[in-house]
Amino acid sequence: MSTCAEIIIRLLEAYGVEVIFGIPGVHNVELYRGLDVSPIRHVTPRHEQGAGFMADGYARATGKVGVCFTVTGPGLTNILTAMGQAYADSVPMLVISTANPIEQLGAPVGALHELRAQRNLAAEVSAFSQTVLHPGQLPEALARAMAVFSSARPRPVYLEIPVDVLAATVDEMPVRTCPLPERPAPSRASLDGAAELLAQARNPVVVLGGGAVSAAAEARQLIELLDAPTILTVNGRGLLAPEHPLLAGENLGAAPIRQAFHDADVVLAIGTELGETEMYPLPVELTASGKLIRIDIDAEQLTRKPFADVSLLGDAAAALSGLALRLKRRAGGDGVARAAALRKANQAALPESIEPYRNLMEALDAALPGAVYVGDSAQTVYAANQFFRPRQPRSFFNSSTGYGTLGYGLPAAMGAKVGVGTARPVVALMGDGGILFTIGELASAVEAQLPVIVLLWNNDGYGEIRNYMIDKGIAPLGVDLVVPDFITIARGFGCYAERIGSFEQLAAELADAGNRTVPTILEIRQDAAFLTGQQNTCTAEFPEAVLMPAAP
Template sequence: MASIGEALVRGLKARGVEVVFGIPGVHTIELYRGLPRSGIRHVTPRHEGAAAFMADGYARISGKPGVAFVITGPGLTNALTPMAQARADSVPVLVVSGANEAASTGRGLGYLHELPDQLALARTVAVFAEEIGEAAALAPALEAGFAALQGRGGPVHLQVPTNVMPLPCPDLPAPGAVPAPAAPDPAAVAEAVARLGGAKRPVILAGGGAKRAEAALRAVAEALDAPVVETANARGLMHRHPLVVPASPSLEAVRALIAEADAVLAVGTELGLTDYDMYRRGGLPDLSSMVRIDVDGLQLARHPAGVAICADAGAALAALAAGLTGRAGDGVRRAQAARQAARAELSPGDRARLEMLEAIRAALPGAIVVGDSTQPVYAGNLYYDHDRPGGWFNAATGFGALGYGPPAAIGAAVAAPQAPVVCLTGDGGLQFSLAELMTAMDEGVDVTFVVWNNHGYREIAEAMSAAGTEVLGCDPTPPLFEPMAAAARMPFVTIPATPDALAAALRAPRKGPRMIEVKAG
């Protein structure tokens, strides 16, 4: 008979898990006992936080839950920051950990990796967290955990005490059927069609919840002749379409477009500050009469709306498209004007950095670009039209965790081995997760680490200066990246911060990971 740890692994396999990111420890041996014969691939990062960031990048590209195995105590606390990032961006990440014996919790007995209440700590960021205290609890916990990963998604935590993990476990029942998303309410759809179909200046706001519904989004946009404003997590949808506005709603030009609309359709967007008011200026146009689509009823309740449709974005948009008739309007003109004004609104530095992003797109069509909090990423979140749905994502929105880019890029490359992956990171951010260069080499993934070397935390320094604060703590000395790349046994080149130089470096023949240092300051 299998142990509970082995049975848990079998339960993951039965639910379609193909990859686990993790670092083994004495508290998770029973999990690892079951892995070699499971058919699940194991990727070993150098830090538990990187394991969960890799699971995040994997989930965003594969559309499946990303899974991380971590040890009790410090393994779980190291994973909390990635879990918080996953929650901010609604990414389905499952973190499985050991736990100390339940009888020791909160008693201060000096156990290895002891925490006062590990499960309570995980619940501060997880959308669902459960302890598996006996064999009979395993199947229900897996069912509930995977149910929580569906829909809007987010981080889930399952923990098994060290004295429970080795106990015998009967064969698990087959996984229950994945519940289908609720169908859009026909009455709500009909009301939305009436509101939107009668509008003369409609606008669509597309968020990350729409990134797998491109065809239906395009159909609705074309039927309404409506400009489509994209948040950062929606970039790549409708690339170069005349109705697309790949610009932040925080820009005044985009806000003006929204303010002039007589009907707004918001799809899969939480309307959060990091997208809609990143400068904290206030004055966002009134959206209380909008038509809003979201898979999460709790999210719909957070903002007033004229019509709320609780459904998967693709299904709801398809239902809208079926009820709309084509109309002629001036959507293309309005979208073009908004694009031009938004780009002109960027600072000269951001426009130059945007040209660097466009050089990446031209050199590596269809690439996945994974960003850390670095200047070109901030510029791209303000304005950038990517060419792959879901292929532009980063940690500079939502939770904003530095060190995200390198491990998340590795996870993305594991999910899509045929696609080129670019990790766009700064010299400061890369130092949070330098060790993961070796993980990239171990796995042989096609990741190009583009290091924007401006000798410190330049984005933060400029913000401090703008606030009239003396700049302090923003000039950590960067390492010499060439010997760093050599230590990781990967090709390296240094280039000036020009689009032509970057495009040429990216087009150079490659196999496996490599590093390009951009001398940006």
């Protein structure tokens, strides 16, 4: 005999789940029966929102499913914001919650943690939500969830189990996983149509988004065949190495990139919404005078503006490979020269105010090559979104895209660190306002021995909103905050913490951070003089003599 909860753990093991982020409570303690002898690692956040953000960061850094356990009622409502962020950015997240006993569902009696229809709340931020009313429904429910993560647009899935079902004992149930469907490939007709347009293109432009993050090799092969300047969205960063001669820019809102998008005779957009959160400082409508080809695994996305002339529904890697088979390398093209001109124009268009942030990111990248950067909605992040070029995919992501929540960076960096382990350093880019949303997760990081590096940008409040209000002629009310002594607080949690006064000190602290088993918090004041005193090469032009790999 096994309980329903024990079956859940064994099914998760069978699907390869390695980590669960969860908080035990009266309603979900049965989920912990047998978890102590499972190979699955359990990390205890200090808030369910933190659990969701950790699962999100884990999933983005590894490509694996982030799994959370929550309790009924407030456990769900606390994690909804994290689910909203994951939904907006297409992150695979499985949230398993409890519900009150079956007899109380839909019939409020004033029970603890009672919600009239909590599944309906979760439905707004999930690919699907389901109430499991019998242990026999579990294998199918989990198989449906895993199919979403592996074969469709990956978004959160919510499964809730009434407490009486969770504790029920059942005859021994065979733990079988369902063979998951492969990602769909575009039709031959759509591939032929797109290839015909691309073969005739004289000045194509490519946009690579987060939907192509697992297709780096296929993306490089195709853009080199096309000889096409390529723009990387925030979630597509690292798909091209910083020195790649066809890397043209990062900010879809920059005037030179908008003009290139408009002037191209063919634009190929892969796995991107071409949405407003990719545009800084303000969203604008992208227009194309030529043809637009869009590749996406989500059919609904392909029906949204800007409308495509040819739509390819399917997996990015399959689509890019299919197009490469139909195309020949463009001879005598000017793609490298056009990309170089775009890089130069983009660099010239950056405001002078961005200099401190470029200097900072250059110093971080020099000290921590190959690091994973996880950002909050913070000034350092909004700036880095316009120019920073990580060295590989899954290395730069933040909450300014999609849902745009505060408090994301710290717990998401912890989840990323759980995923990458000792192989790579992980840096959380936080602001003094945002970190107060989830600062309690420092205790979780100390407990779990997660040596994340927190780069804390302190501007005494909500600096980005303060500037926005002033620009709009609105008195900056509610943005100048009482800011605590972060160094003392961090040390109180058991972290290592210092205030940074020079680039030399920053480099030394970053070097030492890798020797610790607790977080390192490095606070930098926005008005620190050293930030503007160092020459920056983070967005310098790369030598045009760099050769592209030969075509296979």
